[in-house]
Amino acid sequence: MTTLAPTDPGTARQRRSRASSSLTRGSAIGLGLTLTWFSLLVLIPLALVVVSAAEGGWQTFADTLRNPQTAAALRLTVTQSLLVTLVNVVMGTLIAWVLVRDSFPGKALLEVVIDIPFALPTIVAGLVLLSLYGPQSPIGIDVANTEASVFLALLFVTLPFVVRTVQPVLIELDRDVEEAAASLGASRFTTFRRVLLPALTPAITAGAALSFARGISEYGSLVLLSGNLPLKTEVASVRILTYIENGNEAAAAAVATILLVVALLAITVLQLVSRAVARRG
């Protein structure tokens, strides 16, 4: 026993230093796989889009953007996605709250229904929306061929994102933190603003990012209801498809690159918001 004791810490130290200086074989393989996978699926295709946009030259890029129809499509896509994300941040958080904190008959059913917009093939969602809010609407609401149809379709397909990101965080939140705030004199509203919201913000922004990204890329659920009217209800993804159908791949890549930049910008801004709110508490 006594001879073992001095050697023990030595081997422990060795093991530790090896782990910190280089990867073990297992994690090296893991990292390699991750990078290869990520490159094949994401990095290379994205780089290609940018490259093909650049191939057309700056002129094609500028021309595409200056095209009124394309500009209108991009504006509509980004505006509606922003609006929808804003609504989702509020409604999604509220729905998550109700699902976690309240018990009511039909709760289990609602839990399942929440995911349907997400699970449904988007063209089916489009069909559902068309039959309910189209010209033959049984409830007399016809938003077909208007901007509202884009808004509605995006709302439908992005509903689950904020709910599903906020819900698990809300479940994990300790109730005694709220009780502590109450015993210190904080009103329900103050407790929400200063204690709960900072804890939920990372989840809310993650959900918002997903929702926005889905919004700017949406195609299937809105093509039927929106009618794709140029300058009015045509969205960016439809515009890309038109360019490709007309053989103008450089222009399609240019629009795609713009969407890529917008998505990156949105994710960055949401990250910053998340950090700022978390720190403010």
Next chain:
Amino acid sequence: MGIEITGVSKRFGDFVALDDVSLSIPSGQLTALLGPSGGGKSTLLRIVAGLESSDEGQVVIEGRDTTGVPAQKRNVGFVFQHYAAFKHMTVAKNVAFGLEIRKRPKAEVKAKVDELLELVHLTQFAHRLPSQLSGGQRQRMALARALAIEPSVLLLDEPFGALDAKVRKELRDWLRRLHDEVHVTTVFVTHDQEEALEVADSLVVINDGRIEQVGTPDDLYDKPASDFVLSFLGPVTTLGDRLIRPHDIEISRYEQAAVVDGPITRWTRVGFEVRLEVTPTDPRHPDPVQVVLTRSDATALGLHPGDRVWLRPQSGADTVVPA
């Protein structure tokens, strides 16, 4: 003054958590609510804090009837078992929370926070986040946060329950000293009798939603009102037809006027203690009797495993007839 609890009852569905409890907790004392899990002690504490409402009864804190007063307006400091730290705020911000809610001037808040952090020895951790503190430090932070609002009473719900044994011991010594300094009426809930006996000025033993006994640690240990209190406050064994503490039994290797005699059938040594089990030869009392004595006593008496011994209560020892 202090806390006056009158006729408080609380049910959760069919489960009766508190059954017509009345209790008077004097001002400025450190009182322990002691009892087994699910006995109702935490529920009582939470009712006093306004975190739970009672079905019946009245709670008066420092002369003020709290019926219908929400937790926010009771000015009660509450410390939770799992710290309930505001994780995204620094230690200083956590402590300042109650004062900021009350819209105190910035300078006053800062002075008070500094003073409290000094009191709980966390001054150098003021700008850390709770996740960077140990369990004991987090609980001290929670205590400072509760004290910041200058509460009329300080309530602690199993405050040391989540800590390891060593830290728990340090922290309860520290709580005792803190109370001697601050003198706020303090009630803490625990299921650990040693903790209660060591720290509290007075004990309230609660079981099955009822109060079993109220008194000083000495009263309860020496004059238990029931066999429940006796067995809850410390180890207990059956000698003949009476309950007695294992260290209150006189043991001898020589025949004497004894309640029970028999061989030593089990011998466990724990530190300075020797714990014996004696199986009585008398078939009317077949249950083994536990005896505890110091190792030096065991050596002096010349005891060995398997020896036949005679047992009787030590003179002056309290025994209780089981209910």
